[in-house]
Amino acid sequence: MNLVAFTASGVQHWGVRAPGGVLALSGEFPQWRTLRNVIAAGAIPAVLDAATGRLASHTEGSFTYDIPVADPEKIICVGLNFPDRNAEYRDGEAAPPNMSLFIRFPRSFTGHGQPLIRPLESPQLDYEGEIAIVIGRPGRRIPEGDALTHIAALTLCNEGTIRDWVQHAKFNVTQGKNWDRSGAMGPWLVPFTEPSQIADIQLTTRVNGEVRQQDRTSRMLFPIARQIAYISTFTTLVPGDIIVTGTPTGAGARFDPPVWLKPGDVVEVEADGIGTLRNGVADE
Structure with missing residues (x-):
């Protein structure tokens, strides 16, 4: 079972996927307002146990998906983390000694099934398919060998960019x-x-059914354990923090001429064992 955050009839809920839809559980656990609170309490097993054998409370089409963790303390993104993506910069550096990092705000993301918004100020909306990890155990200066034990969950990200x-x-x-x-x-x-x-x-990004990006996590220049260890050196990672782990080559900016997303396009980010994140595109 997977954990979901969603809105139905104007009310925000969290719960789990269930046959034909989702099962709301937030009303049964009022002590945990959001999935971040569930994660911080180490309560994922208890929540999944509570959902065992139960049917959906909301069927597909009666709700909209929200960002799974809408209230993280921080979202940290890793850049240039696949060999072919790094090579796009043509600086002769095969593997940089340290990873490139930047911050995103929760408001810059929308949920599955909702449109990516192309702003009035630029037509250059681009896609970047990525795997994201959610921290479950807090830590500072986390040893690389212990890093994966600090992960609570996985999700997908389209790290959309105005180029x-x-x-x-x-x-x-x-x-x-x-x-x-x-x-x-x-x-x-x-x-x-x-x-x-x-x-x-395998991580794959498709635009209107066409494969644009595809690579494997085993080829990351900085594996996820290394990301956690490095980032936690300078900042304490806390439950609900999100690390967006890097995108393969093939974004629209790398075409000649560049190919930007436009209203009507559909972008899908898919990874083995996680699922498919699907979004359309709309103008602001």
Whole structure:
């Protein structure tokens, strides 16, 4: 079973996937307002036990998916983490000694099934399919060998980017990475139980059914355990924090000429064992 956050009839809920829809459980556990609270309490097993054998409370079409963890303390994104993606920069550096990082805000994401929003200020909306991890155990200076035990769950991310705004300044990408609802996250949280769930899985991004990005986590320049260890060196990771782990080559900016997302397009990000995050595109 997977954990979901959703809205039905204007009311936000959390619960689990169930046959034909979702089962709301938030009303049964009022002490945990959001899935972040469930994660912080170490209560994922208890929640899944409570859902065993039960039917959906809300059928597909009667609710909308929300971002699984809508209230994280921080979302940290890893850039240039696949060999072919790094090679796009043509700087002669095969593998940088340290990972590139930047921050995104929760408001810059929307849920599964909701449109990515192309802003008035630029047509250059691009996609970046990624796997995201959600921290379950807090830690500072986490040893790499212990890092995976700090993961609570996995989800998917379309790290949508406004490309020309990434280049507005010399030293940062913040402006291009944080437009409201320019990216997506979801559809759900897959509880993390063993390293094989992320060790060598395929990550694929499709636009209108065409494969644009595809690679395997085993080819990451900085594996996920290394990401957790490095990031926790300078900041304490807390339950509900999200690390977006990097995208393969093949974003629209790398076509000649570039191919930007436009209203009517459908973007799908899929990873083995996690699922498929699907979003359309709409103008603001």
